[in-house]
Amino acid sequence: MRQVKELFSSLGVDCNILELDQVDDGASVQEVLSEITNQRTVPSIFVSKVHVGGCDRTFQAHQSGLLQKLLEEDPAYDYDLIVIGGGSGGLSCAQEAAVLGRRVMVLDDVVPSPQGTSWGLGGTCVNVGCIPKKLMHQAALLGQALTDSRKFGWEYNQQVKHNWETMTEAIQNHIGSLTRGYRRALREKAVALVNSCGEFVEHHKIKATNGKGQETYYTAAKFVIATGERPRYLGIQGDKEYCITSDDLFSLPYCPGATLVVGASPAALECAGFLAGLGLEVTVMVRSQLLRGFDQEMAEKVGSSMQQLGVRFLRKFVPVEVQQLEKGSPGKLKVVAQSTEGTEMIEGLYNTVLLAIGRDSCTKKIGLEKIGVKVNEKTGKIPVNDVEQSSVPYVYAVGDVAEGKPELTPVAVQAGKLLARRLFGGRLEKCDYINAPTVVFTPLEYGCCGYAEEKAVEVYRKENLEVYHTLFWPLEWTVARRDSNTCYAKIICSKFDNDRVIGFHILGPKAGEITQGFAAAMKCGLTKQLLDDTIGIHPTCAEVFTTLEITKSSGLDITQKGC
Missing domain, CATH: 3.30.390.30 (FAD/NAD-linked reductase, C-terminal dimerisation domain)
Incomplete structure (x- = not known):
């Protein structure tokens, strides 16, 4: 303890010292401290309401510069941390910072898709990504299991068919329970949740605009950008009017029927796979290669396995026009496509066209340019260093908007949690982005x-x-x-x-x-x-x-x- 006192004295910092063996309720205080900090030994050191740890961790924080940062915190700000984006990475960071005793706000707002689809707290993964995708994948696997079961002696005479509406209702009910759970967790940790769009107006200050256009201003010492990405459109006639994306598919109120999936991303092949597994006629239109960025031998084997299940692939073609022939649920669409290797044109009729050609980062309308945060103009992603810090020292980015990082939910969760611990908990661990496992949930x-x-x-x-x-x-x-x-x-x-x-x-x-x-x-x-x-x-x-x-x-x- 003497060494820590000398350290703070050398930094010109006054300390308040509570000697537990000299107060009447010292044992009770120590018990409460151990519950809060998960540390039973003393000294237990707090700086600006942040638990740094014992002697060793305090000196580590000093060597890393974290201690100085904690001592420089300005109480004039409304919050210690404001997170823009209520997806997996943002929520992980916000909750961890709150556990560490910080004043935290989360700004979250979902702009409806061109088809009018919107959703609640939790981001892409929970609402229109990993969770509903895996459940629909499971629905398709159950259909395959029914087919296999006859060979194992199961006999049934009833006609077996799939009901799309029953499936989507059950999945959306589950998602609803998850989003309610996220809201409850934020309340329990005293994290302020504001359903508004956030936009920087000056350094350390943002404007929050809600759905009614009402504006409120907030300040914070630090900010984390975790706004994620949204599906990209083709920019051709009829795409936003008549096509859907993964934003729309998982809550689609009717069976999509014969479907053209445009793209070869994991989302494209996963959606094509479970739609085919549910008994629908599915065509995949591929501009170049399957699963860009993945091992290409494996990607081609994925494609071959899907072809065995009846998925049709149109290679080296891109749509140039989508026309609506009939309205309905689903209706009928004509797609005109052109070869990427010549002038050949083809036409096809489908009930639904699903675009899965990639995603764009949601960083254009949040005022990053006003405070000097560098953004990749082509991708919209934010360049960060190995501690997720942007070109502006008090602004960080996690999840899909961070340039050069795997676009995976567990990676965002881990990065967000470790970031909060480094900023407010005296920890040093960085996120390991190299050996990040993943899976493509094709059939x-x-x-x-x-x-x-x-x-x-x-x-x-x-x-x-x-x-x-x-x-x-x-x-x-x-x-x-x-x-x-x-x-x-x-x-x-x-x-x-x-x-x-x-x-x-x-x-x-x-x-x-x-x-x-x-x-x-x-x-x-x-x-x-x-x-x-x-x-x-x-x-x-x-x-x-x-x-x-x-x-x-x-x-x-x-x-x-x-x-």
Whole structure:
């Protein structure tokens, strides 16, 4: 404790010291402190209402510069932190800052889609992304399970059909419960929630405009931009009038019927996959490559697996016009498309056109230029350093608007939480953006972690890599008589780093569940030898990674003849 006193004295800071062994209720105070801070030892040091920790953490905060920042906080501001955006990253950051004793406000407002769709608190993932997408994916998998069940002896004579309205109502009810939970959590943590659009008007000051046009001004010491992205439109005749996006699909009040999905993004293929799994006629129009930025061998295998389920792909075409032939729920649309490699034109009739060609960052109307925050003019993303700090020191960005970061919900949640802890909790940990696992929820799931093979070759050079791979046949597929050479697994290893696994890829059932565990192992430095030494759980799909033997460089056959 003496060292800490000397530190504050050297900084010219007066300290209020409470000696617990010299007050009557010292034991009770210590008990309350341990509940608040999760620290039972003393000294327990608070600076500007922020719990820094004990002696070691206080000196760490001093060395990192955090202590000085805490001491410089200006109580004249309305809030310590204002978060603009009520999605996963913003809420994570806001709640963590509130837990650390800070005055926090969240500004959240959803601009309706061109089709009029809007939603509540929670951002894209909860309302029009991960959650409804995974539930519709599950609905399609249940349909496949019904088909497989006959081979396993299940007999049923009733006609089985899918009811779109029943599904969407159940999903929207679940989403409603989640958004209510987020609101309740903010109230419990005393986070102020304002349903307004935020716009910077000067340094440390924003204007909040609600749906009625009423304006209120707030100031804060720090700001976090977590406004996310919204689907992009083509800019052609009829796109905003007649097409829908993922913003609209998950609450669509009627079955979309024969659907054209434009795009090859994860969202495009995921939506196309579950629509096909629900028995709809689905066509995917692809401008160039599938799943840009992902391992391209895996991407093509995803496409092939979808074709086996009846999804039609139109490669190297882009729409140039969408016409409405009939109104209805759904109606009938004509799409005129042009080849990207010539002048060939084609036409097609569909009930619904779903655009999934990418997303644009929501940073254009929040006044960033007024305070000098640099923004990538092409993408709208905010360049940040390794602690999510923008070009303006008191403004940070997390989630999809942060340039160069994976556009994944768990990444935004982790980044937001760690940011709050660094700003207000005396912590130093930074978000690890490298080994972020993800999965594409196509009918046959694709999970990955680490480098795509193309990127690994670029970073490490081909001669320094060894790629192990195999096709595999899930036991569940054998009796159901599903294809024995569709599922695929591969790992990419660095030869001169003890064969460390730098890329993990799997196309198969429940790939997301499998990838999660291996991602933890990769953070621990997983090597090929460690995989070989691991006993597999038999019979599972994941065990294939404990028995990989064939390298790509050997050229040996990897087709499967049996389980």
